[in-house]
Amino acid sequence: MVNIDPEKLAASLRRLGHADDRDISAALNEAVAACVQLFAVSGSGLMIADQQNALRYAAASDGPGRVLEDVQSRTGQGPCVDTFVNGEIVTTDDLATETRWPASRDTIIEHGVRSVLGVPVHLGAVTVGSLDVYMDRPHHWDASERAALVRYGEVLETTLNAALTARHTSELVDQLQYALDYRVVIERAVGYLMAAHRADAVTAFDLLRRAARNQRRKVAEVAQHLLDTGSLP
Structure with a gap:
């Protein structure tokens, strides 16, 4: 201890x-x-x-x-x-x-x-x-x-x-605001992938993250695409 x-x-x-x-x-x-x-x-x-x-x-x-x-x-x-x-x-x-x-x-x-x-x-x-x-x-x-x-x-x-x-302008503040704005959409997409692939949350999260990186798109855009179409881009 x-x-x-x-x-x-x-x-x-x-x-x-x-x-x-x-x-x-x-x-x-x-x-x-x-x-x-x-x-x-x-x-x-x-x-x-x-x-x-x-x-x-x-x-x-x-x-x-x-x-x-x-x-x-x-x-x-x-x-x-x-x-x-x-x-x-x-x-x-x-x-x-x-x-x-x-x-x-x-x-x-x-x-x-x-x-x-x-x-x-x-x-x-x-x-x-x-x-x-x-x-x-x-x-x-x-x-x-x-x-x-x-x-x-x-x-x-x-x-x-x-x-x-205080609405500071900085990269960190932008990151925090993005997380707040899009976390619900991302979590829904993770849940979809968990059901579709019978995967745990971390594995589903990584699938979504890698798809976003491969497409050079923001993860929220990829998450919304998944929810709209039923497939990753």
Whole structure:
């Protein structure tokens, strides 16, 4: 168990809750850096869905954290992807013994990531990304660690919502707005593919994502085409 100092956690949550939303990137980087200190972990990162509905790097505490995010974005596989697609906490105690995520697991391990805890990041009822912490060694994530990261993620959501409310012009804000505007259509398309292919949500999500990339179209356009015609373009 990681020994999380409740006073440091409370102080960090207060700072994050009052972050200057004029510089959203700086606030997110500060939040990710604080995760490392608070949870006594090797690194932390934040991924946000882009217009292809693929999770993309938004902030990372270090190089391995960036690799963890980049590999998952490229392959569509990994604990953070599962967190985002299913909207639930996902953990792995030791990637070396995992049978999940074969397309990304080995590369992630090679860069010093062994155990991961991810929680979904929401705006309203919409999942827009994932916040994760990782260890460079096997580690069992207990209930207190899960609860603390969920709480931290909730305050992080306040920072993201403040940026949207203030209508800042930035690539990240555009990503968040796109996720909010089209998530329902995308989720309906994922559900259609799950039924048609008898697949789980992550597999169906990846089918839709790859079709959008191959067509060089936004994933919402491909999702709407699927719902209108019954087939991927």
